[in-house]
Amino acid sequence: MTGTQIDHLIQLLAKLPGLGPRSARRAALHLINRKESLLRPLAEAMAQAADTVAPCEICGNLDSVQPCAICRDPRRESSIICVVESVADLWALERSAVFRGRYHILGGTLSALDGIGPEDLNVGALIARASEAVVGEVILATNATVDGQTTAHFLAEKLAGCEVQVSGLAHGVPVGGELDYLDDGTLATALSARRPV
Amino acid sequence: MTGTQIDHLIQLLAKLPGLGPRSARRAALHLINRKESLLRPLAEAMAQAADTVAPCEICGNLDSVQPCAICRDPRRESSIICVVESVADLWALERSAVFRGRYHILGGTLSALDGIGPEDLNVGALIARASEAVVGEVILATNATVDGQTTAHFLAEKLAGCEVQVSGLAHGVPVGGELDYLDDGTLATALSARRPV
Numbered sequence: 437m438t439g440t441q442i443d444h445l446i447q448l449l450a451k452l453p454g455l456g457p458r459s460a461r462r463a464a465l466h467l468i469n470r471k472e473s474l475l476r477p478l479a480e481a482m483a484q485a486a487d488t489v490a491p492c493e494i495c496g497n498l499d500s501v502q503p504c505a506i507c508r509d510p511r512r513e514s515s516i517i518c519v520v521e522s523v524a525d526l527w528a529l530e531r532s533a534v535f536r537g538r539y540h541i542l543g544g545t546l547s548a549l550d551g552i553g554p555e556d557l558n559v560g561a562l563i564a565r566a567s568e569a570v571v572g573e574v575i576l577a578t579n580a581t582v583d584g585q586t587t588a589h590f591l592a593e594k595l596a597g598c599e600v601q602v603s604g605l606a607h608g609v610p611v612g613g614e615l616d617y618l619d620d621g622t623l624a625t626a627l628s629a630r631r632p633v
Numbered sequence: 634m635t636g637t638q639i640d641h642l643i644q645l646l647a648k649l650p651g652l653g654p655r656s657a658r659r660a661a662l663h664l665i666n667r668k669e670s671l672l673r674p675l676a677e678a679m680a681q682a683a684d685t686v687a688p689c690e691i692c693g694n695l696d697s698v699q700p701c702a703i704c705r706d707p708r709r710e711s712s713i714i715c716v717v718e719s720v721a722d723l724w725a726l727e728r729s730a731v732f733r734g735r736y737h738i739l740g741g742t743l744s745a746l747d748g749i750g751p752e753d754l755n756v757g758a759l760i761a762r763a764s765e766a767v768v769g770e771v772i773l774a775t776n777a778t779v780d781g782q783t784t785a786h787f788l789a790e791k792l793a794g795c796e797v798q799v800s801g802l803a804h805g806v807p808v809g810g811e812l813d814y815l816d817d818g819t820l821a822t823a824l825s826a827r828r829p830v
Contacts, residue, residue, distance in 0.1 A: 441697040445682050448675045452652075452660045458813075459651040464682075465721055466650050468695055471683050478645045479679035482664065485642050486672045489665050498665055500638040524662055616655075 442468070494565075496541030496558050498523050506530075506539060513537045515572040517565060519591065521545055521579055525615040529577065532623035537575075540565065545583040546590055557587075559594065566598040573601045575630055580609045592633050603630045639665070691762075693738030693755050695720050703736060710734045712769040714762060716788065718742055718776055722812040726774065729820035734772075737762065742780040743787055754784075756791065763795040770798045772827055777806045789830050800827045 442464060450460035467475040484500075491497070492504035499505055506512060516537030520526050526539050542557045566574050576591055578584035588604060595602050606629030609618065618626075639661060647657035664672040681697075688694070689701035696702055703709060713734030717723050723736050739754045763771050773788055775781035785801060792799050803826030806815065815823075 441678070441682055441685060442695060445675075445678045448671065448678050451671055453663050454656040454660065455649075455651060461721065461724060463649045463651065465695075465719075467679065468682060468686050474645065474648055475679055475683045478642075479676050479683060481638070481642045481645050482672055482676035482679065485638055485661075485665060486668050486676060488638060498639060498662075522662075524658065527658060 491541075494561075495539045496523075496543060496561075497526055497539060511536075514570045516575065517562070517571055517573070518575040518577050519562060520577050520615070521584060521587075522616075525577065525579070528615045528618065528623060529627070532620045532627060534624045534627045535575075537573075542578070542587065545578060545581075545587040547583050554590065559591070562591070563594060563598065566595055566600050571598075571600055573603060574598075575627075576602065576604045576633065577615065579614045580605075581612060581614065588633070602633055604633045606630045688738070691758075692736045693720075693740060693758075694723055694736060708733075711767045713772065714759070714768055714770070715772040715774050716759060717774050717812070718781060718784075719813075722774065722776070725812045725815065725820060726824070729817045729824060731821045731824045732772075734770075739775070739784065742775060742778075742784040744780050751787065756788070759788070760791060760795065763792055763797050768795075768797055770800060771795075772824075773799065773801045773830065774812070776811045777802075778809060778811070785830070799830055801830045803827050 446457075446460045446464045449455055449463050450457050455463060467478070488500040489498055490502065492499055492502065492507055494503045494507045497504040497506060501508070513536055517540050518529065518535055518537055519540045519542060520529065521542050521544060523541060526541060529535050540558065540562050542559070542562075544552055544557055546552055546554065546557070565571060574595055576588040578588045592602050605626040609615070609622070609626050615623065643654075643657045643661045646652055646660050647654050652660060664675070685697035686695055687699065689696055689699065689704055691700045691704045694701040694703060698705070710733055714737050715726065715732055715734055716737045716739060717726065718739050718741060720738060723738060726732050737755065737759050739756070739759075741749055741754055743749055743751065743754070762768060771792055773785040775785045789799050802823040806812070806819070806823050812820065
C-alpha cells in the first residue's frame with residue numbers, strides 16, 4: 437500500500453518499546469515531514485551510536501569512550517562501587533546526583549525461572565574489583581524485587597571474602613518497585629540512608 | 634551523566650510523537666542492545682527514507698518513486714479521485730482496501746484560526762486534475778471535523794465548474810472523528826455508501 441521503503445521504516449519503528457503499529461506510522465510521517473531537522477540527524481546519531489557505543493570494559497556501563505566517562509573521571513571516589521542490574525538503573529542513580537563513586541553493571545539478576553545463574557552475570561569482575569586495596573565499600577543497589585534481593589544476598593556472601601563493607605539501599609525503595617521508575621528524591625534518600633547488610 | 638552520543642540519541646528520540654524522556658531512554662537502551670538486528674537497520678532505513686522519499690508530484694502522496702506507486706498503478710481507476718487531508722488518511726483508506734481509484738492529498742484543511750487559506754493547500758492541482766476528461770468523480774474524504782467539512786464545502790463549490798460528480802463519505806464516520814483513528818470496517822462502509830453532495 438505505501439512505498440516499500442516507508443513500510444520498512446514503519447516496521448522497524450514498531451519494534452521500539454512503547455510504539456505499536458499505529459504510533460510507528462505516526463512517527464514515520466513525523467520524521468519524513470521533518471527530514472532535515474529530525475530524520476537525518478536521528479539516522480546519523482543512530483549510525484554513530486552503532487559504531488562507537490560499547491560496554492565499558494571496567495564497569496559495563498554503555499559509553500562511546502573506553503573506559504566510560506564515569507570510570508575515567510578522577511573526581512569520582514574509587515573507594516565505593518555501586519552494583520546495579522542495568523544501565524537504566526545507573527542512569528536513574530546518576531539523575532539523583534547523590535552518588536559520587538563508581539558503578540558496576542551486573543547485566544541482570546539471578547533467576548531460577550529464566551535459568552540465569554552467576555556465570556551469566558558480570559560477577560567475577562566485581563569480585564576482582566572489590567578485592568583491590570582502594571575499594572572500601574560495595575553498595576548492592578539491585579532492584580527491590582525477589583530476583584534483585586536474591587542476587588544481592590548472593591553477592592553479599594561472595595563479597596564476604598573481600599575486605600570491603602557491603603551495604604544496601606535504605607528505606608525509600610518501595611517493595612516490588614524498580615529503580616528506573618523511582619523519583620529522584622526517593623532515590624537520593626535511599627542512597628544517603630544506606631545501611632550495612 | 635551518560636555518554637554524550639547516547640544523550641544526543643535520547644534527545645532526538647524524545648522528539649518522536651508518543652515518546653517522552655523516559656521512553657526515549659528505554660528506546661535508546663533497547664536499540665543499543667540490538668545493534669545489528671535493529672539499530673543499524675533502522676539508521677539505514679532512516680537515511681534511505683531521507684534520501685528517497687518525497688511527495689508525489691501528481692497527488693502529493695509520499696513515496697520513494699516518482700510518481701507514487703498508486704499514481705503509476707495501471708490497475709487503479711483514473712476516473713475517481715479521492716481527496717484526503719493527509720498521507721495518514723490515505724494510508725487509513727488503503728487499509729480498508731475498498732477504494733481502487735486515485736488520491737489527492739490536500740496537505741491540511743482550511744482554518745481561519747490557524748490562518749490557513751486555499752492558497753496554502755494543494756487545491757489548484759486538484760481543480761486541474763478534476764478538469765481532465767478522464768475524471769468522472771471526486772470523493773471529498775476530508776475529516777468529519779468542522780475544518781474538514783468547511784474545506785469539503787469549499788472544494789465542492791470550486792469543483793462545480795468541472796464536469797465531475799462530487800461526492801462525500803457516507804454514514805459511518807463519527808462526527809468529530811478522524812479517519813486515521815477509524816476501524817477498517819467503518820471506513821469500508823463509509824466508502825461503499827458514499828453519496829453526492
